[in-house]
Amino acid sequence: MPVPADYDSDGKTDTAVFRPSSATWYVQRSGGGTTIEQFGTTADLPVAADYDGDGKADLAIFRPSNGQWWLNRSSAGVIVGQFGSSTDKLVQGDYTGDGKADVAFWRPSTGEWYVLRSDDFSYFSVPFGTTGDVPSPGDYDGDGKYDFTVFRPSTMTWYSQRTTAGTLIQQFGLSSDKPVPNAYVR
Numbered sequence: 001m002p003v004p005a006d007y008d009s010d011g012k013t014d015t016a017v018f019r020p021s022s023a024t025w026y027v028q029r030s031g032g033g034t035t036i037e038q039f040g041t042t043a044d045l046p047v048a049a050d051y052d053g054d055g056k057a058d059l060a061i062f063r064p065s066n067g068q069w070w071l072n073r074s075s076a077g078v079i080v081g082q083f084g085s086s087t088d089k090l091v092q093g094d095y096t097g098d099g100k101a102d103v104a105f106w107r108p109s110t111g112e113w114y115v116l117r118s119d120d121f122s123y124f125s126v127p128f129g130t131t132g133d134v135p136s137p138g139d140y141d142g143d144g145k146y147d148f149t150v151f152r153p154s155t156m157t158w159y160s161q162r163t164t165a166g167t168l169i170q171q172f173g174l175s176s177d178k179p180v181p182n183a184y185v186r
Helices: 179-183
Strands: 015-019 025-026 034-038 059-063 068-073 077-082 103-107 111-115 123-127 146-152 158-163 167-170
Touching: none
Parallel strands: none
Antiparallel strands: 015 025, 025 034, 059 068, 068 077, 103 111, 111 123, 146 158, 158 167
16 A cells, blocks of 8 residues: 655655554655555554654554554654544544644545644544545645545546635546545545
8 A cells, every 4th residue: 555655754645555454554765765664454454544644654554443643753762542433434634733633534424534743632623525525634724734525526626725825716627537635535
């Protein structure tokens, strides 16, 4: 499974894969060298992101069997927490603008976003989307915070609740398209 991110804090995305058959991470650093590390189990899903704000993507997994997130933070150690279920879509990112990725998921059955804040581990939820939508998180207004965004294939329309620029509704694409930000949503 591809998991590109900046694992060495040089400002460049590193080529990386998570091999579920052995729960092994392979990271080809842009500055040279390869890291091979086992983290997780064979049924886990990779959710790499910078969870401790040090500029390095952290090895992290979501365990669908019990809804646990395992974050191997490069500067702050491993933490484990339960948040979500096996049918949720994992949409980790910095929703609060503190420079640290927040644990987050989107629930397809209700269109609800759930975010576990990285600073105090409290959570909030936001209803945005509906059954059939494709979650496509990202910072669409450039303010350093991820925006709640979905692509609706049935109408070929993007809906984004941007944190500073307001709601965006824009038709773009074909019903068979897969939004690029969704490529790494597990």
